[in-house]
Structure formats: structure tokens, C-alpha cells
Amino acid sequence: xxxxxxxxxxxxxxxxxxxxxxxxxxxxxxxxxxxxxxxxxxxxxxxxxxxxxxxxxxxxxxxxxxxxxxxxxxxxxxxxxxxxxxxxxxxxxxxxxxxxxxxxxxxxxxxxxxxxxxxxxxxxxxxxxxxxxxxxxxxxxxxxxxxxxxxxxxxxxxxxxxxxxxxxxxxxxxxxxxxxxxxxxxxxxxxxxxxxxxxxxxxxxxxxxxxxxxxxxxxxxxxxxxxxxxxxxxxxxxxxxxxxxxxxxxxxxxxxxxxxxxxxxxxxxxxxxxxxxxxxxxxxxxxxxx
Amino acid sequence: xxxxxxxxxxxxxxxxxxxxxxxxxxxxxxxxxxxxxxxxxxxxxxxxxxxxxxxxxxxxxxxxxxxxxxxxxxxxxxxxxxxxxxxxxxxxxxxxxxxxxxxxxxxxxxxxxxxxxxxxxxxxxxxxxxxxxxxxxxxxxxxxxxxxxxxxxxxxxxxxxxxxxxxxxxxxxxxxxxxxxxxxxxxxxxxxxxxxxxxxxxxxxxxxxxxxxxxxxxxxxxxxxxxxxxxxxxxxxxxxxxxxxxxxxxxxxxxxxxxxxxxxxxxxxxxxxxxxxxxxxxxxxxxxxxxxxxxxxxxxxxxxxxxxxxxxxxxxxxxxxxxxxxxxxxxxxxxxxxxxxxxxxxxxxxxxxxxxxxxxxxxxxxxxxxxxxxxxxxxxxxxxxxxxxxxxxxxxxxxxxxxxxxxxxxxxxxxxxxxxxxxxxxxxxxxxxxxxxxxxxxxxxxxxxxxxxxxxxxxxxxxxxxxxxxxxxxxxxxxxxxxxxxxxxxxxxxxxxxxxxxxxxxxxxxxxxxxxxxxxxxxxxxxxxxxxx
Numbered sequence: 051x052x053x054x055x056x057x058x059x060x061x062x063x064x065x066x067x068x069x070x071x072x073x074x075x076x077x078x079x080x081x082x083x084x085x086x087x088x089x090x091x092x093x094x095x096x097x098x099x100x101x102x103x104x105x106x107x108x109x110x111x112x113x114x115x116x117x118x119x120x121x122x123x124x125x126x127x128x129x130x131x132x133x134x135x136x137x138x139x140x141x142x143x144x145x146x147x148x149x150x151x152x153x154x155x156x157x158x159x160x161x162x163x164x165x166x167x168x169x170x171x172x173x174x175x176x177x178x179x180x181x182x183x184x185x186x187x188x189x190x191x192x193x194x195x196x197x198x199x200x201x202x203x204x205x206x207x208x209x210x211x212x213x214x215x216x217x218x219x220x221x222x223x224x225x226x227x228x229x230x231x232x233x234x235x236x237x238x239x240x241x242x243x244x245x246x247x248x249x250x251x252x253x254x255x256x257x258x259x260x261x262x263x264x265x266x267x268x269x270x271x272x273x274x275x276x277x278x279x280x281x282x283x284x285x286x287x288x289x290x291x292x293x294x295x296x297x298x299x300x301x302x303x304x305x306x307x308x309x310x311x312x313x314x315x316x317x318x319x320x321x322x323x324x325x326x327x328x329x330x331x332x333x334x335x336x337x338x339x340x
Numbered sequence: 341x342x343x344x345x346x347x348x349x350x351x352x353x354x355x356x357x358x359x360x361x362x363x364x365x366x367x368x369x370x371x372x373x374x375x376x377x378x379x380x381x382x383x384x385x386x387x388x389x390x391x392x393x394x395x396x397x398x399x400x401x402x403x404x405x406x407x408x409x410x411x412x413x414x415x416x417x418x419x420x421x422x423x424x425x426x427x428x429x430x431x432x433x434x435x436x437x438x439x440x441x442x443x444x445x446x447x448x449x450x451x452x453x454x455x456x457x458x459x460x461x462x463x464x465x466x467x468x469x470x471x472x473x474x475x476x477x478x479x480x481x482x483x484x485x486x487x488x489x490x491x492x493x494x495x496x497x498x499x500x501x502x503x504x505x506x507x508x509x510x511x512x513x514x515x516x517x518x519x520x521x522x523x524x525x526x527x528x529x530x531x532x533x534x535x536x537x538x539x540x541x542x543x544x545x546x547x548x549x550x551x552x553x554x555x556x557x558x559x560x561x562x563x564x565x566x567x568x569x570x571x572x573x574x575x576x577x578x579x580x581x582x583x584x585x586x587x588x589x590x591x592x593x594x595x596x597x598x599x600x601x602x603x604x605x606x607x608x609x610x611x612x613x614x615x616x617x618x619x620x621x622x623x624x625x626x627x628x629x630x631x632x633x634x635x636x637x638x639x640x641x642x643x644x645x646x647x648x649x650x651x652x653x654x655x656x657x658x659x660x661x662x663x664x665x666x667x668x669x670x671x672x673x674x675x676x677x678x679x680x681x682x683x684x685x686x687x688x689x690x691x692x693x694x695x696x697x698x699x700x701x702x703x704x705x706x707x708x709x710x711x712x713x714x715x716x717x718x719x720x721x722x723x724x725x726x727x728x729x730x731x732x733x734x735x736x737x738x739x740x741x742x743x744x745x746x747x748x749x750x751x752x753x754x755x756x757x758x759x760x761x762x763x764x765x766x767x768x769x770x771x772x773x774x775x776x777x778x779x780x781x782x783x784x785x786x787x788x789x790x791x792x793x794x795x796x797x798x799x800x801x802x803x804x805x806x807x808x809x810x811x812x813x814x815x816x817x818x819x820x821x822x823x824x825x826x827x828x829x830x831x832x833x834x835x836x837x838x839x840x841x842x843x844x845x846x847x848x849x850x851x852x853x854x855x856x857x858x859x860x861x862x863x864x865x866x867x868x869x870x871x872x873x
Contacts, residue, residue, distance in 0.1 A: 179667070
């Protein structure tokens with residue numbers, strides 16, 4: 051038996067990563083569960099309150115409001131996060147010219163390297179009262195449509211969702227493209243011989259073949275929607291009023307601005323359960339379809 | 341019974357004006373030359389007010405080669421602070437490191453530093469979000485020190501508090517009356533004005549609230565934008581304005597709220613001296629809240645403040661809910677708006693923007709002016725006025741002294757450094773070498789000439805019995821969405837005051853919990869006839 055086949059060798063090589071994982075992922079996670087049962091300001095004072103933090107959260111109307119906001123985001127954002135890159139990947143997959151396909155691939159993936167904050171600040175300028183969007187509307191005679199996009203509760207949520215434009219999402223696009231590339235060419239040839247239309251090829255061959263990718267991307271989209279708040283923090287700070295306050299931002303404020311670490315941990319636990327629950331539903335649903 | 345004081349409404353006067361043209365460029369450059377000359381003069385100024393007694397400069401237990409750190413996000417202050425580091429080291433043998441920290445998420449940075457148990461000895465920051473550390477016993481308070489003379493001053497024996505511009509030290513106290521922050525500079529809140537635009541409409545600088553409202557109405561009727569402001573945590577002008585109005589309106593209630601005062605204390609709303617050594621404790625605030633005196637839902641003063649601010653907001657550019665502070669600056673500098681409300685620090689940004697404007701779009705030049713926050717009069721409100729508005733929005737920057745669990749000498753060195761930096765000759769040098777336009781907190785240190793017109797001109801008794809936003813960091817966080825909803829027209833005045841009342845009460849309850857055994861329940865029970873909460 052060679053060295054690399056011995057179990058202890060594998061353990062030895064895995065142990066640094068495992069140690070870091072335990073230190074920076076599992077320990078904080080377990081500690082957060084413990085903290086959720088305490089009244090803690092994170093500065094040394096801890097008082098056991100049992101499920102008191104959960105009770106406080108669940109009776110706070112603002113917390114439920116944040117779930118309303120989250121639901122709107124989920125309804126608007128998850129479908130475009132799943133479908134947008136799918137369309138992009140399918141189109142690029144269909145490009146016959148290898149050089150052109152390579153260029154398109156590069157262009158679709160390029161936005162990934164732009165830091166989120168930079169992208170958010172650009173969009174903030176676009177949405178500004180004197181920004182490009184309002185100026186364009188004025189230029190084409192649609193000044194009645196100009197508005198404070200981020201200052202109006204009726205437009206701020208769609209405005210934030212639209213920041214994902216053109217909705218092809220670099221990483222998701224790559225995952226789909228890998229899925230398309232793995233479809234055996236024999237299936238395409240058989241379909242062509244049978245005279246299948248492009249629509250039939252997509253529905254009957256491609257979609258079933260990339261269903262595992264759909265499942266992954268759907269799960270990632272759910273987790274991202276539930277956990278992300280950074281772009282909202284930078285763009286609107288949760289406002290106007292609480293119009294864009296999502297649960298994760300509610301958690302951030304309690305934990306890192308107001309010193310309610312126990313309460314923030316309890317919110318984190320609830321969000322974790324929610325993400326796990328939705329992911330299980332997703333797996334179950336997509337597997338059934340498969 | 342209180343006397344109602346009618347404000348003197350004499351002819352308006354320009355406090356300060358400048359022109360954005362070659363003249364402005366010349367003025368900016370001249371100011372720079374003067375600043376350099378001043379730096380030279382300050383550098384050669386003798387520190388006659390510094391006590392040279394070597395025993396005062398010794399820090400017990402400090403090791404050889406000791407080093408302490410002052411951390412700040414106020415980048416404009418760093419050259420000034422570094423300019424005195426050598427002198428401090430020479431006197432104490434302790435090296436002073438001035439550390440720059442980024443403004444973004446500085447609160448989180450401070451948290452990690454304090455939790456590390458080896459935080460910088462001195463922090464120079466804004467006070468927001470810092471109170472929790474004081475409450476948790478992680479900061480050194482200034483309560484005892486402030487009543488004593490600055491030990492490093494050779495020229496007088498007055499209490500340290502009297503070295504500061506009134507009423508900054510009072511404003512720096514937290515809801516429990518404790519002093520965690522020592523002011524170093526202040527916001528002189530006032531109006532910046534496009535004078536070219538105002539003059540074209542025949543307007544002069546308003547001195548009273550009514551004149552301000554009339555001017556804004558006239559500007560709007562001319563089709564121009566009267567005022568632009570943002571309603572966000574990083575652009576707190578509207579809250580400062582509301583706070584100043586509320587303080588003035590509530591002054592007549594001072595005696596009813598300050599029930600646990602020094603024996604023989606007598607309140608005179610026109611005499612600042614009567615409030616210098618008084619403070620409102622948490623117990624007094626709780627009692628006043630429960631009696632309805634400072635409960636937003638029941639207090640006519642709160643309602644009046646909100647009414648005035650609502651009327652004020654009707655003149656702002658309509659997109660104020662989506663604006664951020666930079667857009668306000670840029671639009672004002674472009675001449676797109678008549679008034680912008682801001683602190684004196686804005687001079688730095690404004691002059692830089694105007695200089696740029698002169699270079700890229702000279703046709704947009706305009707003359708600017710400044711005027712202080714206007715006074716309330718009997719015309720402004722039906723409520724009794726005992727004096728007018730103390731025209732200060734409070735501290736800009738302040739010193740904070742974290743506790744040092746690992747070495748006691750570091751705490752002492754931190755205190756020594758703060759005493760040193762607040763000796764007028766030293767502070768003068770710091771400000772002269774800085775690019776700060778803030779008004780120095782020390783009475784004997786002059787602000788830059790441009791900022792002088794916004795120095796608070798009125799000094800009434802100051803013992804703020806209520807805080808417009810609430811009483812802790814969480815109340816501040818909860819306030820902004822409520823304020824945006826109200827000013828944005830999505831809540832009525834009554835709804836806003838009801839919600840604000842709930843926020844205030846919750847913040848008081850939190851403070852009572854965190855005070856634990858220090859909260860005098862017996863006193864509260866005696867006064868209210870029941871417990872709180």
C-alpha cells in the first residue's frame with residue numbers, strides 16, 4: 051500500500067482545513083446557538099434567558115415586516131437568479147463559432163470580478179434624482195416617470211432587484227454552461243434525426259439533463275436571498291422607513307450596532323432554520339421532478 | 341410661572357459671504373497662506389499655559405520606551421495631532437502614535453479593539469454608538485475629572501469644564517447624566533446660502549423662523565429649489581435642528597424635571613451658569629417621562645417641534661428620502677439650491693467644490709453666504725419660550741478613554757494625553773496644523789474665520805430634559821426609519837409621536853435594566869407612587 055492510501059495520511063492532510071473549518075465555521079455557529087439563549091451585549095455581560103430572545107423576536111412586528119420584505123425579494127429575485135443565467139448559458143452554448151463563444155463566456159463572467167460595493171455605488175448614482183435613469187426619461191419626454199427611485203417605497207424594492215440586471219449572474223452562468231457542455235452530443239444528433247425543434251430539444255433533453263444544476267442554483271439563490279443584506283445596507287440602509295429592511299439587516303443592526311448579540315444570534319438561528327427548510331423543500335421538489 | 345421672552349428681531353445681517361469666482365480662488369489661496377503663517381506663529385508660540393512641573397508629566401509604572409496610541413477616523417485632524425506628538429514624548433518619555441482608522445464601520449473596529457483588552461489609550465471619534473462601552477464599564481468616565489482643574493494648566497485653577505464652550509460638556513452627557521466623552525470640536529449648525537440667488541429674489545438672511553419660512557416660500561414660488569437635505573444617519577442635520585428646537589421649547593420644564601438638584605439651586609433660563617453643575621439623571625428622566633412631561637405622545641413641546649419640522653420639510657426638495665449627503669453637497673456647490681443646512685466642517689468640502697467649479701464651469705459661479713440657525717419667536721409658536729435656541733448641535737469629535745485591563749499606567753497615560761491636548765496652546769497648534777473646519781470645543785481656541793459666523797451667539801441655560809431621538813443606540817437606530825416615514829408622509833404626526841413615545845419608553849426600560857442596582861428604585865417609587873417599568 052502506498053503512503054497516499056493510508057487513512058492517517060489523508061487525515062493529516064485534511065486536518066488543517068478541518069481545524070480552520072471548526073474554528074471559523076462550526077465554533078461560531080455553535081456559539082451563536084448558545085448565545086441565542088442568553089441576553090448578551092457581546093461585551094462580557096451574559097444572562098441566561100432561555101427562549102426569551104425568540105419570544106422577543108417573534109412578538110416584534112418589525113421582525114415580521116422584514117419577512118414581508120424578504121418574501122417580495124424572494125418572489126422577484128429567485129426566479130430571475132435561476133432563469134436569467136439559464137437563458138444566457140443556453141444562448142452561449144448554442145454559439146457555433148468557438149471564438150465568439152469564448153468572447154461571450156468572458157463577457158458574461160466578467161461582472162463577477164467587480165466588487166459588490168462598487169456595483170452598488172454605480173447603481174446608486176444611476177438611481178439618483180439627477181442620475182442617468184431620470185435624465186434619460188427626461189430626454190425622451192417621459193419626465194412624468196422620473197422619481198426618487200430609492201426614496202419611494204413603491205419603487206425601491208424593484209429598483210434593488212433590477213440591480214442584478216441583466217440577470218445572467220456570472221457563477222450561475224458557469225454552472226449552467228458546464229451542465230450544457232456535459233450533455234452528450236449523441237442526444238443532439240438523435241434529436242436532429244428525429245426532427246425535433248429547438249423548443250423540444252430544450253424541454254425534452256437539455257432541461258432534464260441540467261436539472262441537478264437547477265437544483266444547486268435554486269438552493270444557492272434561496273440561501274443568498276435569505277442571508278444577504280450588504281447591498282441593501284450600502285444602498286438604502288433599510289430605508290426609506292423600513293421599506294427594504296430584511297431579516298439579515300435586522301440581525302446586523304441588533305448585533306453590531308445596538309449590542310443585542312443574544313437577540314441577533316436568535317435571529318440567525320431562525321434564518322438558518324428557514325434556509326435549511328427551504329433547501330430541503332427544494333431538494334425534495336426538484337428530485338420529484340427529476 | 342415663566343416669563344415669555346420676545347426675541348429681538350433686528351435687521352438681518354450678513355454674517356459671512358464669499359464669491360465663487362477669481363476672488364474666491366484668491367481667498368482660498370490666501371487662506372492657505374495665512375494658515376501656513378499661523379502654523380508658523382503657533383509653532384513658535386510659547387506654551388505659557390502649560391505647567392512645566394516635571395512631576396505632573398510622570399506616569400507611574402510606565403516602562404522605558406513606553407508607547408501609547410491615539411486612534412481617530414478624523415483624517416483631517418491627524419497632521420495636527422502628529423505635530424504635538426514629539427512635544428508630548430519629550431515631556432513624558434512616552435511615545436505617542438497617532439493611528440488613522442477608516443470611517444466606514446469604525447464602530448465595529450472600536451468593538452474589536454475594546455474586546456481585545458488592549459484598545460488604543462485614547463480614541464478621538466464621534467460619540468454615536470459608543471455609549472454601550474461606558475455602560476458595560478469598559479470606558480473611563482470624565483465625571484470626576486471635569487469638575488477639577490486641568491492639572492497641566494499653569495495659568496488658572498478653574499474647573500476643567502469651564503475651559504470648554506458652553507454647553508458642550510452638558511450635551512456630551514448620556515441619558516444617565518454620565519460623561520464618557522470629552523468634546524474636542526463641535527458642530528456649529530447653520531445655513532449655507534446661494535446669495536446670488538437670494539439677492540436676485542430680494543431676500544436677506546433670515547434671523548427668525550418665520551423669516552426663514554417666508555424666504556423659502558418665496559424661493560419655491562420663483563420655481564427654484566429652496567433647500568435640500570438628506571434624512572439618513574450620515575446626514576443628521578434635521579435631527580440636530582429638531583433637537584435644538586425641542587431643547588428651547590422644553591427649557592421652561594427644567595425645574596419640573598430636575599427634581600433631584602443641589603440644595604438651594606435656582607433656575608434662570610437666561611443664565612447658563614445655573615445649569616453648569618446640574619445634570620438630569622436616569623431616575624429624573626424616567627419620572628418626567630411617566631408624568632408625561634417628556635413623553636412624545638403627551639408632550640406639547642414634542643408635538644410643536646414635530647409640527648415646526650414638518651412645516652420646514654414642506655420646503656425641501658421632494659426627493660429627500662433618497663438623497664445622500666454627497667448629493668446635497670454637490671447640488672449646492674453647483675448652485676442648484678438656495679439653502680443647505682450643515683455644520684461648520686462643511687466649509688472644507690464647499691470651498692474645495694467651489695474651487696473646482698471655478699475651473700470647470702466658471703459660468704456657474706455664485707456668491708455664497710452663511711447665517712446661523714434662526715430664532716424661534718412668539719410668532720413661531722404658541723408655547724411659552726424661556727430664552728431662545730442655543731445654536732449648537734453638540735459635539736463633532738470627542739475624546740474617549742477605554743479602560744486598559746492589562747496595564748494601569750496606560751489608563752493614566754491616556755488621561756494625561758487628553759489633559760495635554762486640551763491645554764489651549766496645544767489645542768491651538770493641533771487645529772492650526774489640521775485641515776479641520778470644526779469649531780474647537782475649547783473656549784480659548786478660535787475657529788477659522790469662515791466658521792466664526794456660525795459660532796453659537798446665544799447662550800441660554802442648557803439642561804436638556806429630553807432627547808428628541810431617544811436615549812440609547814437602539815433608539816437612535818429605530819428613530820431613522822420612523823423619521824423617514826413621517827417626513828415622507830407615510831405617518832401622521834400623531835402616529836409618529838405615538839411610535840416615538842414607545843421607542844423612548846423602551847430605551848428608558850433598557851437603560852434601567854442595564855443600570856441594575858445603580859438605579860434608585862426607591863426614589864422613583866416615592867415620586868411616582870409605583871415602580872418603573
